[in-house]
Amino acid sequence: MEEPEDRGQETEEGRGKQEAGSRKQEEGAGETGERENPDSPVTTQNSKLSSAAARSATPNSKLLTPLLGLGCYWAILEEAHITMLAIDPAYQHQGLGQALLHALMSSAHQRGLERATLEVRLSNQAALALYQKFDFREAGRRRRYYPDNGEDALVLWRGGLQAPEFSDHVAVWQRQVDHRLHETGWQLTDGRSSSV
Template sequence: MVKLTALQIQSLNLEHLSSLLELDQVCFDGLWTMDGYRRELESPNSHFLGIFPPFSSELLGMGCFWSILEEAHITILAVHPQYQHQGLGQALLYSLLKAASDLGLERATLEVRVSNQAAISLYQKFGFKTAGKRPRYYKDNHEDALILWLSDLQYPNFEQTVNDWYKMVSDRLAKSAWTLSLDETLDCK
């Protein structure tokens, strides 16, 4: 039997700033600046999570959402290229959506490049639906963005949905010898 390695998901803070910049550079070639990450980490409406291997400060992935009224607006989701296709993106998205639900938010939304089929597929696994398109949304190449929505984060059956997602995520991670361990002190402000 393969021994599973427990991934840690935890809230990020200013101590993680350099790791966020390094991951951003690898994943997005410098999408956000140091000041941008600092503002996100300091904002009371911003909820930033990171995924780490056990007993390590190596940031493998990151995800963030803004609390806007009753909505979680997912602003960033990234996994280091070395660790992609192992279920870490699913683990981060699951954690973001669970945190949003735990905060009492009712729905989630995000924008994604129309060409990013891997990300679109990930979001669809979690029930996101296309709500529209933002023409020429991305400044680097003027690519359109799809607007994706997920409702019902506070409906009674959502707890079962969260349990189903946890099983889906756990099964996917196990294929790559990972398991998920959520930080008990996960603080989403």
């Protein structure tokens, strides 16, 4: 098989690029303070992106929407394992955690999941009271589960998500959530809360 004739031949333009790249390497660091490989488009692009990010490091706070809470679960086989349910401390005790837990349980029911589980700190009495409202029961304990202080976690479990009466529970919880949010000045609209 023959190789193309021009393979390996330098062009005037190619030499110019290589020489410019060598000079840049000799001069030291690029815009980001790191040495760049002039032949790598990735390094060059990253440098440009880093520089652009540095110039616009202060976001326009008027465009940002504050995150008041977050809830999520993993769907594992027939189980909804609630991995996070958190409310900004400034917004706790206003029914937002109850609204998120209701949304998670409703979603798990709609997805056909049969049970829900979670871990909670033994000392988190407010969370334990919330989970009891949703009929979670203690299933076990994980000793020294939390690495920050070695605190135990309670494993809570709620079955029957596909039982016929579960839809009734969801409806009751919805009324409780609506009432609690109304009491604290929040209103659910299209799945999002807003202050009234």
